[in-house]
Amino acid sequence: MTTEPTHLPLPLESDWLDWVGARGEQQLALARSLVEGLRSDPPKEPVEVLRVWNDAQTALSNAASVGSLFSEVHPDEAVRERAEAVAQQVQKLDTDLGLDTGLYAVLAGLDASGLDADASRVLERTLRDFRRSGVDQDEPTRDRLRELGERAILLSQEFSKNIREDVRSIKVTPDRLAGLPQDWVDAHPVGDDGLVTVTTDYPDVVPFRTFAHDAAARRDLVTQFLTIAWPANDRVLQEIFAVRREHAALLGYASWADYDAEVKMIGSGKAIGEFVDRITELSTASAERDKAVLLERLRQDRPDATDIDGADTSYYAELVRKEQLAVDAQQVRTYFPFESVRQGLLDVTGRLFGLEWTPVAREDARTWHEEVATYDVSFEGERIGRIHLDLHPREGKYKHAAQFDLARGVAGTQLAEGVLVCNFNRGLMEHDEVVTLFHEFGHLVHHVLAGRTEWVRFSGVATEWDFVEAPSQMLEEWAWDADVLATFARNADGETIPADLVRAMRRADDFGKGYDARTQMFYAALSYDFHVHETDDLTARLRELMERYSVFPYLSGTHMQCHFGHLDGYSSAYYTYMWSLVIAKDMFSAFDHGDLFDPEVAGAYRDKVLAQGGRRDAADLVEDFLGRPYTFDAYAAWLAE
Template sequence: MPSVTTTPTSLPLPSDDAWLDWVTERGQEQLVRARALVGELKSEPPSEGLEVLRLWNDAQLALSNAASVGSLFAEVHPDKAVRERAEKVAQDVQKLDTDLGLDTELYAVLAAVDSNGLDADASRVLERTLRDFRRSGVDRDEATRARLRELSERAVLLSQEFSKNIRGDVRSIRVRPEQLAGMPDDWVAAHPVGDDGLVAVTTDYPDIVPFRTFARDAQARRDLVTQFLTIAWPANDRVLQDIFAVRREHAALLGYASWADYDAEVKMIGKGSAIAEFIDRITELSTASAERDKAVLLERLRQDRPEATDIDGAAAPYYAELVRKEQLAVDAQRVRTYFPFEAVRQGLLDVTGRLFGLEWVPVPREEARTWHEEVATYDVSFEGERIGRIHLDLHPRDGKYKHAAQFDLVRGVTDVQLAEGVLVCNFNRGLLEHDEVVTLFHEFGHLVHHVLAGRTEWVRFSGVATEWDFVEAPSQMLEEWAWDPEVLATFARNADGETIPADLVEAMRRADDFGKGYDARTQMFYAALSYDFHVNETDDLTARLRELMARYSVFPYLEGTHMQCHFGHLDGYSSAYYTYMWSLVIAKDMFSAFDRHDLFDPEVAGAYRDKVLSQGGRRDAADLVEDFLGRPYTFDAYAAWLAE
């Protein structure tokens, strides 16, 4: 076993040279260790099956540590040289991981393990490990294994290129000061007029989200949304075609009809064709609500443009906000005054601490030694014991990951290493939209899951290690706490110290229900895009996107755009973007176990923490949910919510 330590990772002193050396050394040290452990496993395998699995677990832990360094710092470090070095580490990790998966000698050692006498966790490790080897192609002939190795190495390079093109392509428009009419005062103050008399508005989230929601100038909104939907085009159009080609060949070599079939085999959904069936089912369930609410948007648009016959995605957010303000009595500009960033961040910590019995202890930067001065670090304690550390990197900067996600720094293993997770977002430093508050709660849910499930003997079960189509469910459920009047009253206050009124929160809830049908249809368009691109080969991705949009979205295509090029989930989620909605179905069902009048009920919250979150990947997701609910999950709660 590795030397026992439960101390956080020792990061370097905050200088670029120190970070460059640290990323290199950390990555290589862990890769060397993984290779040595595998060598030992092949040359002198232990006689006991359990010890074979433990030695393999140690090797997987080292590989995981190297992978975390590569994937995280390639996306967040402010120095380009460090990001590129992290990319090289990620490439080396992928190469070794592929080599191990195709190593027939290693496979023979693990396949020889007798499962008799193993406990449930160890038996699951063995079963999943052997499944991984089969899916890697270890049983194929030498020529096929060589080609699979080439494809795997090519895939990681394409993935990095795809992500880099998105990170590096921040676009902007320049508008006259009068075109900022409708924008919040604090936003306007943060966007000074340039020497040319114009104001720059970028496609980064702190600009694009409020601008498309509040700016009255229709042409300016359209111009910015068009720029946003053409990020990384045309470069990523070619990259995507190459990614899809690699995945198609990979799946075919392993005997699968499509990449979707290969990918779905290890998910709750089970098979590729079930994805298409699920997409069509949700489309049918949401159509009536979607068409009803879209008609309301179009009617409001016609008050400004009587000749309008349709409304597109460039206009929909603005008119949805007007409908909520004028017809549902919710003014988002008033709402945002109750959500200053610092108060929201602390409120989130207080809420999740109370809900899950956790304590978040601030760590001074001189101790945490993070990669940027705006990163906030906290130690996490449960029942007086430190169980993890989190880092919150929540504001945009050049070269940084452009969306919102949780990254591993370290996957926790009991008495070996402390779980450490990083939340990467791009929020405003001032006032937040309530949608951003909901997003923060959502993403923080992944971080809680990572830490609570970081106390396990087996690294493959550590953290967010469930089936990928369940991963979003715990985070989607945590969003519910960002909609509760009593919860929000604990931290949502305006500059005068006034607490957000309960009747305003209830109105916000009603207003949020507006558009949920067309939002579901939009999600099904994204899911269909994700699935179709991996099943059906097409020479023109944008043309196919237009066809799928016409079928699944209620909004028309915006001319001149190519959103597939910056749809990052086409890389990470590949053919499985359906998982967001699949997870939401389960999230709505799990939330039904909570009393809406007492969201902090310790018995229910404790059962959810212990039976779902803390289990990580130790059991199938369906079994975790059934254990918590006392029954299998159903569509009932989701269907009822959609029909409200």
């Protein structure tokens, strides 16, 4: 075993194709060999059985990381396809193991009386996984579950690929770029046809929908953005939902939401609907108040307007913040050049958590693209992980923002390696993008700090899935603090972002939080409803749910469900983002808002929450940190401000 980082090929080398296949096959073969040993000749001591199982799960995780990461980020399509094949093999083996009655008998027969708390938890969670896989079902049912598992991974890959490869665009005359930042205009030259191409990738669509004065052009681009992967993914989604419905029914659950929620903090599908309705009620007054402000501002330009939709909300929210709240996003972005933000983020998190980020030379890191930046991570003088930052868009790359595993850390076996995959501008960043970068980096910090456990089961972001966003949402708070931003936010003249501007930014950010919450509840209701109620027309049902939960109307001709990637990864649990935010606001209340770097509080949070990974239930981790159970109080107070 080694604690050295993963040895990758050099960028653009043909070795990548062979390496991805070989790495996946090697780790899968190791997992199979270890499992076969457990079946045929298991160790006599229960803890040793669990350690062999741990090694097998580590190998399976390594193969899974290769498949999930490189199918989304490698610039070579052939490598992406090879990684997809690895992911399919991983899913097949994982399904087979979960339905293996002989293997289950070995683990179920262990005497847990002599195990420590961590080992006992590993055993309990492993046996629960077997039950949820259907190992105790009859043979025909197990065979069908196996078929469903294999079909599920193919559908997931097709869904993701359709989103990744369907980059849409509009073409406009240069005069229709009025209102956009000059650096953005300079980066979009006029083509031979006299037109400028604007794509649906985030570095194009976000500034365009926020700043472009031309309402028709905004509407055209937003419509294209909200029809990515239509109609292909409408069919794929119907198949995904059908597979999940059948899977849950075979295991005796009323719905996929009930099956999925069983292992989350929320506990049941019914509780999801109740939570969505509770947040909807809490946020309605604020949502309607702020929407009225948007509509009033829209009517200054269009006196006959009766409502405002997704083609206009970002633009008019920006105007309200600029004209009424004295915050000009185009002025704000001048303080956030990408390179400074990236280094500032490393400095802030290093100081906060006692971490050291050491750049690794490209020839030593051997990444998959020349723009990927690599850092070794040290804590108290010891290297505890490695991170890779892949932060700019390119053809064929994952279109959203997420943290991927390259290796889950296991003490004495392998270093934690994480990859941050985003799609930011290479020049000036919107402050919203800065907040997103802090958020996603929170997952990376969690992955590394919790990567020093003996058990891969608890390594990294291994808590209940409706808690995983809470640490990232809390780290966003540091991107709103004037003293923190002053450490890295400077314009081209070297001037530090003024504290009064940051205070104004915070006030402006409060504008719209109610209708943002209602929008989030629309997304949550969508993900829940699609998994509970069968519908022939997903777009029609989307419109019904949007009318009930969002305060904004449906934008005609759009089908946003087709590129709503969370319908795959989070399935029925998109409520997770708001559930986690409730907890994040409560955890943040423990910090001194006048000194966000207080080492005692930050150290307690690092050690009691982040470094624990999945060793304890999330509610217990939070209670240990706060000294009490979490409540809605801090969230409700924030929403009411």
